[in-house]
Amino acid sequence: MRILDPHIHMTSRTTDDYEAMYAAGVRAVVEPAFWLGQPRTSAASFTDYFDSLVGWERFRAAQFGIRHHAAIALNPKEANDPRCREVLTEIPRYLLKDGVVAVGEVGFDSMTPAEDEAFAAQLELARDADLPVLVHTPHRDKLAGTRRTLDVVRESGLPPERVLVDHLNETTVALVHDAGMWAGFSVYPDTKMDERRTVALLREYGTTRMIVNSAADWGRSDPLKTARTGREMLAAGFSDDDVDQVLWRNPAEFYGQSGNLVLDPVPGFVAGEPPAPGVEFEGSSVLRGVRA
Amino acid sequence: MTGVPRSAGDLALDPAALRPLLRNPGWFDTARAAVAADPSALPRAFALAGRRAGRGPLHPATDPAGVVHGTVDDAARAALVVALATVDTRTPHHDVPRPGTHSPEIAATELATRLTTLYHQGDTAERRGVLRALDALVVRGSAPTALTGHAVPRERTAPSRSPRTPLEPDVPGTSATPASSLPEPLATAGIPLAEDALRANDTSLVAAAVGPFGARHLDAHTWRHAVLKLVFLGVPLDAVAHLDERADAELARMARDLAAERRAAGRDIPPDLTRLLRITKE
Ligand SMILES: [Zn+2]
Numbered sequence: 001m002r003i004l005d006p007h008i009h010m011t012s013r014t015t016d017d018y019e020a021m022y023a024a025g026v027r028a029v030v031e032p033a034f035w036l037g038q039p040r041t042s043a044a045s046f047t048d049y050f051d052s053l054v055g056w057e058r059f060r061a062a063q064f065g066i067r068h069h070a071a072i073a074l075n076p077k078e079a080n081d082p083r084c085r086e087v088l089t090e091i092p093r094y095l096l097k098d099g100v101v102a103v104g105e106v107g108f109d110s111m112t113p114a115e116d117e118a119f120a121a122q123l124e125l126a127r128d129a130d131l132p133v134l135v136h137t138p139h140r141d142k143l144a145g146t147r148r149t150l151d152v153v154r155e156s157g158l159p160p161e162r163v164l165v166d167h168l169n170e171t172t173v174a175l176v177h178d179a180g181m182w183a184g185f186s187v188y189p190d191t192k193m194d195e196r197r198t199v200a201l202l203r204e205y206g207t208t209r210m211i212v213n214s215a216a217d218w219g220r221s222d223p224l225k226t227a228r229t230g231r232e233m234l235a236a237g238f239s240d241d242d243v244d245q246v247l248w249r250n251p252a253e254f255y256g257q258s259g260n261l262v263l264d265p266v267p268g269f270v271a272g273e274p275p276a277p278g279v280e281f282e283g284s285s286v287l288r289g290v291r292a
Numbered sequence: 293m294t295g296v297p298r299s300a301g302d303l304a305l306d307p308a309a310l311r312p313l314l315r316n317p318g319w320f321d322t323a324r325a326a327v328a329a330d331p332s333a334l335p336r337a338f339a340l341a342g343r344r345a346g347r348g349p350l351h352p353a354t355d356p357a358g359v360v361h362g363t364v365d366d367a368a369r370a371a372l373v374v375a376l377a378t379v380d381t382r383t384p385h386h387d388v389p390r391p392g393t394h395s396p397e398i399a400a401t402e403l404a405t406r407l408t409t410l411y412h413q414g415d416t417a418e419r420r421g422v423l424r425a426l427d428a429l430v431v432r433g434s435a436p437t438a439l440t441g442h443a444v445p446r447e448r449t450a451p452s453r454s455p456r457t458p459l460e461p462d463v464p465g466t467s468a469t470p471a472s473s474l475p476e477p478l479a480t481a482g483i484p485l486a487e488d489a490l491r492a493n494d495t496s497l498v499a500a501a502v503g504p505f506g507a508r509h510l511d512a513h514t515w516r517h518a519v520l521k522l523v524f525l526g527v528p529l530d531a532v533a534h535l536d537e538r539a540d541a542e543l544a545r546m547a548r549d550l551a552a553e554r555r556a557a558g559r560d561i562p563p564d565l566t567r568l569l570r571i572t573k574e
Contacts, residue, residue, distance in 0.1 A: 051415070054415040054416075055415055055416045056416075056492075056493075056494065057417070057494075059416065059494045059496075093335070093339075093413060096339040096340070096413050097337065097339055098339070098342045098343065098415060098417060099415075124420070247553070259343070260343065267348075267356055267357055268356040268357045
């Protein structure tokens with residue numbers, strides 16, 4: 001089973017997670033920019049975060065054989081703070097960076113006018129940068145929020161196939177599917193979706209334009225939920241090819257629209273062995289353990 | 293120099309040798325011309341270099357991750373900076389700027405500002421590109437198209453230096469140290485960038501900071517710690533330019549202490565530490 005987790009916040013996860021993810025078949029991830037649990041108070045705090053998404057976190061993932069990509073955006077929650085909104089002018093230069101495969105997560109949290117404005121502005125940035133968009137749907141008032149989300153996307157004029165609408169459930173999947181956008185399901189230990197309900201929706205709506213992620217972050221979540229959903233699909237009678245489509249080919253096709261996705265194996269990585277910076281050196285002591 | 297693999301900074305000075313290694317040599321030609329014509333084209337070309345030029349190692353057989361000698365995009369980015377530097381500082385006479393043309397010192401200041409911004413706004417690969425570009429400019433120093441200006445003295449007080457460490461001056465340049473120094477504005481701008489890279493834990497950034505620029509311009513304390521850090525990170529010391537010439541008694545002491553610490557812990561002495569002990573013996 002090869003897996004591209006299209007939505008996971010690895011900055012909040014440990015190296016044990018990276019090891020377990022590799023063992024479960026995860027070979028690539030996309031980490032969207034989101035809020036850190038603690039509110040930021042300045043644009044500089046965002047640029048440090050963005051730098052780490054395209055820098056340190058990518059390096060860390062590669063140490064474990066996993067290709068790391070990023071989606072960059074001002075998240076809806078912090079779009080409400082004028083001190084944070086200043087980062088919008090910095091975002092275009094990040095959208096040019098290697099491995100930035102989308103604008104995201106954008107969307108609504110509390111559906112305020114400030115969120116509306118930041119959402120629309122960033123859809124425009126995506127169009128200018130020729131990137132797809134990862135859209136977060138709100139936890140509260142989800143159905144109304146999803147309807148409003150689709151309206152804003154339609155007004156932007158972005159083609160529906162460039163948009164992945166995430167955190168969907170039984171009540172919101174049809175809206176997104178019928179609009180021709182990609183439908184994302186965040187499989188969580190006890191909120192959002194679970195494996196069984198996700199598989200039921202795959203049976204009902206098919207495997208086209210359907211995407212499964214763990215959305216694992218600093219909250220109670222599980223970076224192996226993608227693999228568990230794949231096993232649940234097989235148990236429910238889906239073929240290996242169906243699983244490959246949902247867990248690998250679909251997210252690869254969606255983010256591949258950026259022209260910036262790298263999916264070949266990390267060079268020099270051998271599972272279970274510490275990564276070697278160069279073959280001239282034997283018995284290397286490595287970053288996994290050592291901080292010089 | 294047979295047998296010594298050419299690093300990204302070296303290849304940046306030899307576009308003809310670099311071109312066949314690139315995924316899209318046509319992009320490389322166009323980008324260099326664009327940057328030479330308009331310096332504001334540099335940031336976009338810098339960001340795109342990995343996608344257009346490729347990201348593979350320059351020496352796959354001995355350096356599969358491109359950490360030690362750099363990658364294809366490192367060399368391409370450094371070549372873009374060289375293309376800009378060549379335009380910025382071209383004057384018919386080294387010492388007598390013509391009236392009405394800007395002086396080479398001012399050109400070096402402009403280039404220094406651009407490199408600083410590129411580094412701070414760059415991702416890891418772009419930051420390596422800046423460091424490798426500084427290497428290229430140092431290596432090019434003795435060539436006829438050299439940047440001119442006042443050389444910065446190598447002696448520099450490191451604020452973090454422990455008071456018990458004697459404040460000895462750096463090893464003076466010798467005939468065995470071919471690298472010449474950069475004009476003062478470029479050296480002054482480049483040193484904090486190299487120091488920033490040396491604080492990173494990304495092996496490729498640390499390795500890119502100990503090339504010819506680091507060998508010529510980092511103060512002794514910083515440079516010795518950089519060498520030791522590579523040993524800790526498991527990066528081959530082949531990454532260090534002019535290692536044999538710059539290694540001194542203090543580095544020898546640090547290497548001996550590290551070896552003693554490893555032995556006391558019952559751990560192996562890595563081959564590069566053995567190499568360091570051997571170099572610093574004389
Ligand atoms: Zn998220």
